[in-house]
Amino acid sequence: MYEFAGYQMPVEYTGIISEHLAVCRGVGVFDVSHMGEFWVKGPNALAFLQRVTSNDVSQIPVGTAQYSCFPNEQGGIVDDLVVYHYEEDKYLLVVNASNIEKDWEWCIAHNEAGAELENASDRMAQLAVQGPEAVRVLQRLTPVDLSAIPYYSFVTGKLAGCPRVMLSNTGYTGAGGFELYFDPEHALSIWNAVMEAGQPEGIVPVGLGARDTLRLEMGYCLYGNELDDTTSPIEAGLSRITKFVEGKDFIGRAVLERQKREGIARRLCAFELTEKGVPRQGYEIVDLEGRPVGRVTSGTMSPLTRTGIGLGYVRTAQAAVGTELRMAVRNRHLAAKVVKLPFRRPHGR
Secondary structure (H helix, E strand, C coil), X not given: CEXXXXXXXXXXXXXXXXXXXXXXXXXXXXXXXXCEEEEEECCCHHHHHHHHCCCCHHHCCCCEEEEEEEECXXXXXXXXXXXXXXXXXXXXXXXXXXXXXXXXXXXXHCCCCCXXXXXXXXXXXXXXXXXXXXXXXXXXXXXXXXXXXXXCEEEEEEECCEEEEEEXXXXXXXXXXXXXXXXXXXXXXXXXXXXXXXXXXXXXXXXXXXXHHHHHHHCCCCECCCECCCCCCCCCCCHHHCCCCCCXXXXXXXXXXXXXXXXXXXXXXXXXXXXXXXXXXXXXXXXXXXXXXXXXXXXXXXXXXXXXXXXXXXXXXXXXXXXXXXXXXXXXXEEEEEECCCCCCCXXX
């Protein structure tokens, strides 16, 4: 167990590697009820979201979701989040647990549009049921046809006899599956029902350790590692969620447009060690002459390939796929090369 964002969280149950492989090959369950949830409602909800998020919220129909971020005035990232278009003039924002208070204050301070805001973080539980067998397991518990829900879409219905469960075809693992949002009083019964329903598939509970290695194999950014108040979505390779459309005057737009137009000095890249070793957050990245060119933001030994993999910011000139680099590990320089993401092919896509 580990203290995280004010919660006691499981790092591992039976072991990070076994849990990681169980999600890749079968099905696992994460209790991620620590995540933050804000409702944005009313006729001014869209105007508010267009102002505070980088992506174009006008392009997500009811019943779909969108990955985005809150940019600050300097082009940095206050937080990354998922925006759910729940009903007409009603949206759900899912934010990182460690940033709930910070994000809430940011939203309140920038609500010039007058949207109705509600912090529901303490009144919503969430389980992530992930893996190629997740749909088979969950279908035993709900009349909702899960196979009819596209990626990054959701339906609200009954699950395990509990009402108003939001069934979202999303996740942070790349292994397929659903994220379930529901009233906290149903959490234990839903957890038990899912674990029982998944017995034929060998379902396992999964902790934060495997959650981190799974997202890293997919190259998904983690706030506090790849993203923070000083890193921009352009630098982080998230231009796809930064939309400079007409009429969308979001916070930090001018800075990010200039970065897009003029280029950036550093860029997030993925790398793989070509000799034995494990890269860790904070390790210095150097070129072949030993000159510093960047720093590791996340690194691990891939449970699937058993090679050292990681993400890190480097000078833009060193970020091209195929570039040879070195990781400064104590008194050694371990050989590495820049590779294309993801390290593991996403399930079903």
